[in-house]
Amino acid sequence: xxxxxxxxxxxxxxxRLAFRIETVNACVSGIFVANVSDDRIDGCMFNEFGVSAVxxxxxxxxxxxxxxxxxxxxxxxxxxxxxxxxxxxxxxxLFGIPxxxxxxxxxxxxxxxxxxxxxxxxxISYYFSPLENYCxxxxxxx
Amino acid sequence: xxxxxxxxxFSIICSLASAGATLSQQQKKDIITKLNRSSASLKSMSAxxxxxxxxxxxxxKMVSEGKMYYKxxxxxxxxxxxxxDYVFIFNGTKVYVGNKSRKDVIDTKSNKIFKEVARIMMSxxxxxxxxxxxxFTVDVADAGSLWRVTLVPKKKDMKRMFSRIMLSxxxxxxxxxxxxxxxxxxxxxNIRLKNLSVNKTVDEKLFTIPK
Numbered sequence: 001x002x003x004x005x006x007x008x009x010x011x012x013x014x015x016r017l018a019f020r021i022e023t024v025n026a027c028v029s030g031i032f033v034a035n036v037s038d039d040r041i042d043g044c045m046f047n048e049f050g051v052s053a054v055x056x057x058x059x060x061x062x063x064x065x066x067x068x069x070x071x072x073x074x075x076x077x078x079x080x081x082x083x084x085x086x087x088x089x090x091x092x093x094l095f096g097i098p099x100x101x102x103x104x105x106x107x108x109x110x111x112x113x114x115x116x117x118x119x120x121x122x123x124i125s126y127y128f129s130p131l132e133n134y135c136x137x138x139x140x141x142x
Numbered sequence: 143x144x145x146x147x148x149x150x151x152f153s154i155i156c157s158l159a160s161a162g163a164t165l166s167q168q169q170k171k172d173i174i175t176k177l178n179r180s181s182a183s184l185k186s187m188s189a190x191x192x193x194x195x196x197x198x199x200x201x202x203k204m205v206s207e208g209k210m211y212y213k214x215x216x217x218x219x220x221x222x223x224x225x226x227d228y229v230f231i232f233n234g235t236k237v238y239v240g241n242k243s244r245k246d247v248i249d250t251k252s253n254k255i256f257k258e259v260a261r262i263m264m265s266x267x268x269x270x271x272x273x274x275x276x277x278f279t280v281d282v283a284d285a286g287s288l289w290r291v292t293l294v295p296k297k298k299d300m301k302r303m304f305s306r307i308m309l310s311x312x313x314x315x316x317x318x319x320x321x322x323x324x325x326x327x328x329x330x331x332n333i334r335l336k337n338l339s340v341n342k343t344v345d346e347k348l349f350t351i352p353k
Binding site: 014035052075131 | 195197222225230241302
């Protein structure tokens with residue numbers, strides 16, 4: 001997926017990306033799955049073992065993000081506040097949402113299909129890149 | 143009316159048959175002892191695995207595959223090969239996590255999360271989680287060709303991660319075949335082990351933490 005692809009061109013579709021969040025002394029990596037529709041983006045971030053880190057819903061009209069589930073180790077009010085702002089900014093960049101959040105305080109780098117967003121104040125970097133060769137197999141239950 | 147009654151009766155019989163017989167407390171105790179004995183005799187193990195994460199919010203699933211290796215007392219290599227490359231090595235005190243872009247060595251003494259992850263992976267795969275009475279409430283059910291063990295976490299840290307863990311053991315050799323991790327947000331991760339090789343030589347180099 002092109003990180004700057006407009007939201008209108010990918011309505012109601014699922015996007016799967018590899019992500020990595022780096023702070024000064026910690027790193028969380030895993031998979032980011034987002035369902036982009038006309039009025040909202042529902043998304044989940046979980047680590048390679050499948051353990052959920054963050055679930056959220058973003059409402060396009062209100063430009064508001066709601067954190068639905070945050071893993072225990074991230075579930076502190078001050079972390080939630082930063083995550084909320086940073087994920088909102090990342091979504092605006094990933095899906096080209098118009099009238100998006102101001103880039104003040106963020107550094108954005110794009111290399112091909114990969115996107116890096118850095119929160120300069122908190123020294124947190126968010127990396128997103130497409131999952132190569134992913135296909136859903138039907139040999140599993142459900 | 144007779145047809146409907148027969149149909150209802152048939153479906154009840156089918157569901158009872160698939161659920162297996164109800165076990166008494168003594169039978170459950172005996173099965174757990176048997177499974178514990180089997181996990182205690184496990185010296186080494188290797189298998190390929192298929193991991194499916196069911197995402198409740200998106201009604202979607204994510205499938206990944208890889209290989210795992212275990213060697214007593216506490217060495218584990220968990221390697222994803224598709225759709226991403228990711229290696230997790232635990233050698234007792236240190237954890238190595240590596241992918242294409244980053245390689246990290248983490249001391250489990252200073253990082254509780256990785257210590258817990260390593261502990262859960264190892265104890266569920268080898269079945270030793272059953273003997274941790276302090277960590278889980280354990281229950282066993284008969285599921286046809288499998289023993290299905292449900293572990294409900296007791297400790298706060300574990301409760302924050304999982305609501306319950308289900309382990310499925312083959313009745314034929316008491317070896318683990320499936321692991322289901324249930325999360326608070328109704329997501330579930332199913333890990334199926336295939337081509338299981340038990341107590342055969344596993345190369346020590348697989349557990350070496352790269353520098």
